[in-house]
Amino acid sequence: MFLKEISLKYSDDVDLSSYPFTIPVVRNFRELELKNNVTFFVGENGSGKSTLLEAIADQVGFNTAGGSRNNVYDVEKAGSVLGKNLRLSWMPKVNEGFFLRSETFYNFASHIDELQKTDGRAYDAYGGKSLHSSSHGESFLALFNNRFHKGLYLLDEPEAALSPLRQLSLLKIIHDMESSGKAQFIIATHSPILMAYPNSQILDFDGDEIAEVEYEDTDHYNITKDFLNAPERYFRELFRDV
Template identity: 85%
Template sequence: MFLRTISLRDSAEMDNSSYPFTIPVIRNFRELELTGNVTFFVGENGSGKSTLLEAIAHQAGFNTAGGSRNNLYEVHRSGSVFGEHLRFSWMPKVTEGFFLRSETFYDFASHIDELQKIDGRAYDAYGGRSLHEQSHGESFLSLFNNRFRKGLYLLDEPEAALSPLRQLSLLKIIHDMESSGRAQFIIATHSPILMGYPNSRILDFDGDRITEVEYEDTDHYNITKDFLNARERYFRELFR
């Protein structure tokens, strides 16, 4: 592990009447101790999981538009107000890593195209060709396979571009990296496949405060399992 503790530096300076401090989990956040190399943030849309992940990226020095410390470009509304209020405890501190922000990955791919025009070597870290010339899922896997090496990796809904089979490929990449002690992952996800990763910690954002939850107790697992086992019952309720 690298990042051990995330804590609030100055709650008195937060404006609880403005976003994102109107989100209950963010408003009540004080400290989060990380106890393993793979941590999942889960919860409904708007619960604050992506907001906290983005704030971690900000405080870690990564580009909150998506990328590492060295990817200097901007997209609309990619800053983090909450990140300015956090402080970290590292052991040891690392500067390597990456913030995958699925919703702005197109902009990141365009940024890499611009870098390629400048020095002709930017594609080397992404399989040798433009991310725009690959399918959405292929471009994600090119990033994972070629760019991920060592450090802190923050992934915001990586399943957005991945089929179930490709999600299993991502789990293999995570296992190879974290089990060797080279990487730590914090992942915001809705995928019951990803959050099933063995010996990981799942933190639920659906409530006033972050709580730890077992895999089989997540809504994602139970709704998916129930639907697969009795989808006709769901259709009868939904379409009546």
Template identity: 60%
Template sequence: MFLKKLTLLHEKISTYNQYPFTIPAIKNLTELNLTSNVTFFVGENGSGKSTLLEGIADKCDFNTAGGGRNNYYDVHAAGSDLGPYLRLSWLPKVSNGFFLRAESFYHFASYIDELSIENPSVYDAYGGQSLHEQSHGESFLSLFKNRFGGKAIYLLDEPEAALSPQRQLAFLKILHNLTETGECQFIIATHSPILLGYPEATIFNFDEEKITTIDYEETDHYQITKYFLQHRDKMLHDLLND
């Protein structure tokens, strides 16, 4: 592990009446201690999990449109409003890593294609070919398998967006291989009950007034999925005939 703690600098905030401090989980954040090589952020859309992940990426000097420290391209509205108000505590600090934004990955793939015009070897870190020439899921796995490694921190925003259930399981194996040596740290915002099942991970819930840890079996993702699989007919009947 490298990133040990993040702190919201309340003394820098002039008003809580504007985004992102109108989000309860962000407004009430003081410190968040990270104790696992794999940390998950969970919560409904708009709960602040992606906002915080983006803020961490900003403080790591990663491209907040997606990428690492040396990836320079722009995507509209991809900046971080929270980053300037965060302090990250490291032991030791690392500069290597990557921020994956599923929603802007297409733009990142196009950026890599532009770089390849002058330097075709840039594809070596992405499976040896353009990410656009691979399926969406294949391109994500190529990134995880080839670009990720070494002493680094990886911030992933909804990586399951491009992954089938089978490929989510493949990603869990990659995650295990990268973290078992202690050289990689992951913070992942996700809605996937499959990914959340990764053993010994810390899960932070953003759905309450404050960010709290939660057990896997207590997450809505697990409970709703389990209930649906066990009571599909009843649940669909109640939902569709309400």
């Protein structure tokens, strides 16, 4: 592992009545110990998991719109107020890695196209062709297979473009990298397939404070399992006349 602990120390100019400090887990956050090479942030939409992940990316020096320290391009509202107040504890500190932000991946792919026009070699790190030339899921895998080597990898809902089969492919990539001691992953996800990764740390953002939970205790696991076992029960409840 590289990143060991994340803590929050407010600067004097922080407005605690404004976003993202209005999110309960952010408002109550003080410090977080990372215990494994693979950590999952889980919770409902708006729970703060992606906000904290983006803040970590900002403090590391990755582009908060997606990319590494070397990817310089702008996307509106890509700044991180929270990131400026985080403190990261390393052993050892690494500068290599990548921040995958699914919602702005199109902008990142366009950024690589622009780099290709100037140096002619930008595609080499992404399978030799534009990320726009493949489906969304295929371009994600091209990124994972060609750009991921060593360092800290922050993935924000990577399942957004991946079929269940491709999510299994991502698990294989994660295993090969982290088991070699070359990489650490922090992943914000809704996918019960991804968060099933063995010996990972799962952190739940749905309460007032971040809580470590077991895989079988997550809502994602239980709702998915219950639905697959008896979908008709859900349909009766969802589709009943009001």
